[in-house]
Amino acid sequence: MASSKRISPLPLNERFATRAQYFAPSPIRAVFEMEMNPDVISLAGGNPELTHLPWAEITRTSNEVVTQHGLSAFQYGTTVGQPELIDEIQKIMALEGIESVPEDILVTSGSQMSLDLVAKLFLNPGDTVLAAAPSYSGALNVFAGMQAHVAQLEGDDEGITIDAIEAAIAHAQSTGSDIKLLYVVPNFANPSGVVMSYQRRVDIVKLCRAHRIIIVEDNPYGLINFGVDLPPALRTLDPDNVIYLGSLSKIFAPGIRIGWTDAPAMVHASLVPTAEASAICPSPLSQSIATKYLREVDWHSVLAANVDMYHRRAQALDAALQEFLPAGCNWVNPTGGFFIWVELPEPIDASAGLLDEAMEEGILFIPGTAFFLDGRGRNALRLSYSQAGEDTLREAARRLGALLHRANRVIDL
């Protein structure tokens, strides 16, 4: 017998489910750890700026939750969420013109969990999900994790094109895959910044209904609006076939982990037990803190001031990019949301290597490949202007410009 009793680690990964291969660390979260470095200017994460929240009032309301409602806030709660919070959620949706009934709303521990619930409820292995090219990587991971095929469709400045959807439908018919969901961020999309036009919304809603494709409308950024008239929500255009996902992460704070679904009754009825099996209930403490903030604080004014700040930052970054980026870079001056999607001249590859160089220069961004499951996006990157001040954004753009000029030159040799 061996003298050591140390047992070798078992290869437990051989016992993983097939889907485990799709749960890969996301590039965004990998960068999140790097963002903790205070010497780095981060244009990476989609973190909201919390500095200007009304902290004295948040302290007061949070304190009252503990002193007045501690016994319920620290106890288990219902799976659907607190009626008082659902009431406030309805008012938030009403700001974007969405009429809702409380019976359709499920409070979740953030939109990522909402996506997880929808994916669990609808996706069999081999089903297809349609999404934009590029799309929010967290959503792509969830769909892939349920072993769905994600078809990322080209769009124009009005959103995913009808031609692309029709081609995807024809392709799925030829392969026998069932297109279950179309995932879309119609307002200030992450990462492209695109706002889907009214006509495109109408056309997509019609096409999806005809083909029994359920629409998942993810709208975290709708209220981060720099002054455009947004078309009606898809949920409003076809309430029977659209599942709407909302979140407090960008308009209040992500650390409380509160999102919600507003879904057709038949879907809602099955999302609730799916949520129960996933997490029992959203945190009653977080819900109570959110409710009191939304009820007792003039959060509309706070948000308006923050949106002005994001707007100024977007303009500052746009101007600095114009000043410093090499010719051939393309982007759109954002009208809302947190991001600028920069397409680079063809020779520049923005995947891993460039990010390492950027780290050395003290800046961070998300390589475009993070927003595709199929390797596309190598000549693009996502810049977030939500976390840094205007002067800092200008400095970041200067460093990025130097980097890209160098990358361009090296490859031109």
Add this chain to the structure above:
Amino acid sequence: MASSKRISPLPLNERFATRAQYFAPSPIRAVFEMEMNPDVISLAGGNPELTHLPWAEITRTSNEVVTQHGLSAFQYGTTVGQPELIDEIQKIMALEGIESVPEDILVTSGSQMSLDLVAKLFLNPGDTVLAAAPSYSGALNVFAGMQAHVAQLEGDDEGITIDAIEAAIAHAQSTGSDIKLLYVVPNFANPSGVVMSYQRRVDIVKLCRAHRIIIVEDNPYGLINFGVDLPPALRTLDPDNVIYLGSLSKIFAPGIRIGWTDAPAMVHASLVPTAEASAICPSPLSQSIATKYLREVDWHSVLAANVDMYHRRAQALDAALQEFLPAGCNWVNPTGGFFIWVELPEPIDASAGLLDEAMEEGILFIPGTAFFLDGRGRNALRLSYSQAGEDTLREAARRLGALLHRANRVIDL
């Protein structure tokens, strides 16, 4: 054209995934809504008693989280959780003799989410999970939701028997199903109250390792101990093949939704991206509040006093059951945890009908069928003594006794 523009709801349920059929509302959660009725004595939910928590100190520490750490507590956090909380979690596990390394620990939004992550990571449709008969319904739902076959195995007063496991292995070999996991609550099991013996732990650990069955050790009640010497954790007996699930829900408060996994490195490495795709991160606000409570409050004394209280309640309920229940009812006086599992004389059916009658009498319990996926448990019920005072428990037992005498008589006619 029709004069009404009202569109009929689409049968979206026809588009659900195969697994959706397994996401049924749980009997425990259904009863949870009824528990809100203040006229009802609930012996149903596994809610901890929060009345005697040190509210002044919780108010102070929670307040300091907001005032001193608001910017990070309300922001996104890392997926694995805060190092300070992981440090406190290690100390909690050490109280039960479990040595851990911080790199193996993942903070989750409660043990239900831990179960969901493990199920996602390991279970393909058709795989088998071994569990006790009866078992915590929330775990059964998660495994079933990943389309696993759950084999609920008979046990004795030392836990699931080796014979039952060997028979299940033989059966799985004959059907070609892959047994991936064995799920066990070794300490004060929910709902049976059984503590798995040392020898049974050793035998199960050996058998599972030999058959490449990974053990999921769920231990929410280990510290709700009325004075027994608990055998070592399975995680300690075989750290390479056991995934340990811990929770603050019973020893502090469930409303903050904080649990954790302590898993072999190879499993941990894949649980993290699975968690990221499920919920991005556990609430930094909840984590900060938990950390400060565990660090700055003398929670050991608070817990000791609460455990004494649960012990007195358990004894009060046990005595009252002896006084009021008809002959032929069997249960074990609990040595820890929150529950008494009562087996009824054969003619009494404790499923739906009896609960309706109990509601009319103003008491609630969980029918035994909730703890099986296969219809067993009709002659059993779970009583929780965690939420009601001693006199109230006696009154509940009196009402339950009257009900069971009546049920017995009716069926005897």
